[in-house]
Amino acid sequence: MLVETGSLQDGEQIESEVTIVGAGAAGIVIAIELAKAGMDVVLVESGDKGPSPDIQALADAHDLGKNYHPPIDECTRLQLGGASVIWGGRCIPFDPIDFAKREYIPHSEWPVQYSELAQYFEAVCGYLRCGEAEFDIRNIPGISQISIVPGLNDGGVLTSRIERWSVIDFGKEYARELAESPHIRLLCGVSCTEIECSGNSGAVSSICGKTLSGKSIKLASKKYVLTAGGLNTTRLLLNSDRVHPGGIGNHSGLLGRFYTGHISGRIAKVAFSTDPKKTAYGFGRDKDGVYLRQRFSFDSETLNRHKIGNIVGWLVNPQLSDPSHGNGVLSFAYLVLSSPFGRFLVSEAIRKAAVTGAKGSSIHHIRNMFCDLPRTLHFMGSFGYGRYLAKPRTPGFFQYSKANQYDLHYFGEQTPNPDSRVSITDHRDKLGMRRIHIEHRYLQQDIDNVIEAHKLWDAHLRQQGCGALEYLDGDLPSTIGENANDGFHQIGTTRMSDKPEEGVVDKHGKVHHIDNLYIASSSTFVTASQANSMFTILAFAARLSRHLAGESKSDSTSMS
Numbered sequence: 001m002l003v004e005t006g007s008l009q010d011g012e013q014i015e016s017e018v019t020i021v022g023a024g025a026a027g028i029v030i031a032i033e034l035a036k037a038g039m040d041v042v043l044v045e046s047g048d049k050g051p052s053p054d055i056q057a058l059a060d061a062h063d064l065g066k067n068y069h070p071p072i073d074e075c076t077r078l079q080l081g082g083a084s085v086i087w088g089g090r091c092i093p094f095d096p097i098d099f100a101k102r103e104y105i106p107h108s109e110w111p112v113q114y115s116e117l118a119q120y121f122e123a124v125c126g127y128l129r130c131g132e133a134e135f136d137i138r139n140i141p142g143i144s145q146i147s148i149v150p151g152l153n154d155g156g157v158l159t160s161r162i163e164r165w166s167v168i169d170f171g172k173e174y175a176r177e178l179a180e181s182p183h184i185r186l187l188c189g190v191s192c193t194e195i196e197c198s199g200n201s202g203a204v205s206s207i208c209g210k211t212l213s214g215k216s217i218k219l220a221s222k223k224y225v226l227t228a229g230g231l232n233t234t235r236l237l238l239n240s241d242r243v244h245p246g247g248i249g250n251h252s253g254l255l256g257r258f259y260t261g262h263i264s265g266r267i268a269k270v271a272f273s274t275d276p277k278k279t280a281y282g283f284g285r286d287k288d289g290v291y292l293r294q295r296f297s298f299d300s301e302t303l304n305r306h307k308i309g310n311i312v313g314w315l316v317n318p319q320l321s322d323p324s325h326g327n328g329v330l331s332f333a334y335l336v337l338s339s340p341f342g343r344f345l346v347s348e349a350i351r352k353a354a355v356t357g358a359k360g361s362s363i364h365h366i367r368n369m370f371c372d373l374p375r376t377l378h379f380m381g382s383f384g385y386g387r388y389l390a391k392p393r394t395p396g397f398f399q400y401s402k403a404n405q406y407d408l409h410y411f412g413e414q415t416p417n418p419d420s421r422v423s424i425t426d427h428r429d430k431l432g433m434r435r436i437h438i439e440h441r442y443l444q445q446d447i448d449n450v451i452e453a454h455k456l457w458d459a460h461l462r463q464q465g466c467g468a469l470e471y472l473d474g475d476l477p478s479t480i481g482e483n484a485n486d487g488f489h490q491i492g493t494t495r496m497s498d499k500p501e502e503g504v505v506d507k508h509g510k511v512h513h514i515d516n517l518y519i520a521s522s523s524t525f526v527t528a529s530q531a532n533s534m535f536t537i538l539a540f541a542a543r544l545s546r547h548l549a550g551e552s553k554s555d556s557t558s559m560s
């Protein structure tokens, strides 16, 4: 049921079994799962069904440190559905190696094993609408070529692992289910500004919610789950420091530390020496029509032997902005995305990533389009339909290269670093919440990982006689450092640990020393993997839901 903010009274207390803060993908999944278990849930969301600049401004950071972080409105969305309104749609789980303690990656010890999460993958794929929980192309029927190019067999380097794609907006996809559930009350337009704790037990007694129109409400439950996204969850804890010095969960001094994500960019292209027509450069589809893509990755033994962080690479178009590619479709895409109209077509972060790079004159782009008119016209129709009318939506586009050369985009885990951190300032938003300061830092190890991975990919291609890497211009370490930038995956600031002194939450996401407060967010991740965060956030969300439903059942059994 949707509770209209207009119907709320100033000072009202809303009681439930569980309060969930934040209706992004994680909050929506937990609300639905708990409702299925018959639990009475209040789901509180800062934003509304559509975007609002005034609400979005509440999340602004006071400052973003020296570098390496996009503006907050490009990496969060205060709206029903959260960041899934603006995400890319790449669905990929973490690997077993991500959960292993690796001596060469400091602070890499998780309290959870891969197998404990893998049992939720099918449910996650269901929520994401991304088909079956199968990420090895050898087990997907109907795909004849296993490797990215013929003859490139898996060894230490793999090309048989795939990513799935699903461009869904959780706010739209699940609005009806939330509204119709008799167990869920959804409050939009209410921002949680402080978690209030009892002075005696330190447990949460209520959460304070405020609207921009000036109303204050109290949310009182047996249990509370924070799903406000990595940055906003951390900010809410840091702001709740009346009883717990430094904020709730800061018993170890680690709240806000280890702020990480990924290192990504491009420094090389792959020049294949195989039949250009047989290069798997674009999307495949599975039997459900779900979009799939192959990528370069590594097996665990190779990562361990070379002591490198988990990293993958995928083939991409040449930079759209540089008309020397001579491709009408790429020039058309560049002109549209760099025009004022571009921001209505894709999220700002994705638009900016697509149009950055060496600029050429518009005349050259227009000439490319005219010289390549039939293909460009065909693309306008087919891509427009696939992206905005078809279901599932087309996630993107890749252009065939006659020369069989493709840029290689790398995407690797960022090494956990306690000095990369989010902290609180004295600057306040309109609702009185203190804003954050972000100091996002990469390490030399992150840069070294990227260079080593490229050497291994190059050696593998050469050994198998399938081609080689050609490095793009520039000094490699500086280019990698200049490309380094992330705020989209928001990892580490409420990290998981078995021992309270080594983290903020336990293996279920319960805040150490506080019996009734849980977190389901990328902020609980210990390491970042080669995978984007959504899939694993939802696996943890599904796992936490089962845990909470189990506790609720045993509470009611022991009371009867």
Ligand SMILES: Cc1cc2nc3c(=O)[nH]c(=O)nc-3n(C[C@H](O)[C@H](O)[C@H](O)COP(=O)(O)OP(=O)(O)OC[C@H]3O[C@@H](n4cnc5c(N)ncnc54)[C@H](O)[C@@H]3O)c2cc1C
Binding pocket: 021, 022, 023, 024, 025, 026, 027, 044, 045, 046, 047, 074, 075, 076, 077, 078, 079, 080, 081, 082, 083, 084, 086, 087, 088, 089, 090, 091, 092, 190, 191, 192, 193, 227, 228, 229, 230, 232, 233, 236, 347, 349, 350, 488, 489, 520, 521, 522, 531, 532, 533, 534, 535, 537
């Ligand atoms: C541009 C972009 C591209 C991305 N692409 C990918 C991709 O391809 N694949 C992938 O796996 N991941 C991707 N991600 C990351 C992914 O979208 C996020 O990890 C995921 O959506 C996070 O979900 P969440 O529910 O944990 O948090 P969020 O989506 O951030 O949701 C949090 C919700 O809480 C609400 N909220 C915040 N503060 C409060 C408060 N104080 N009170 C009440 N409500 C509050 C917010 O309004 C929001 O609705 C991308 C992210 C961005 C920004």
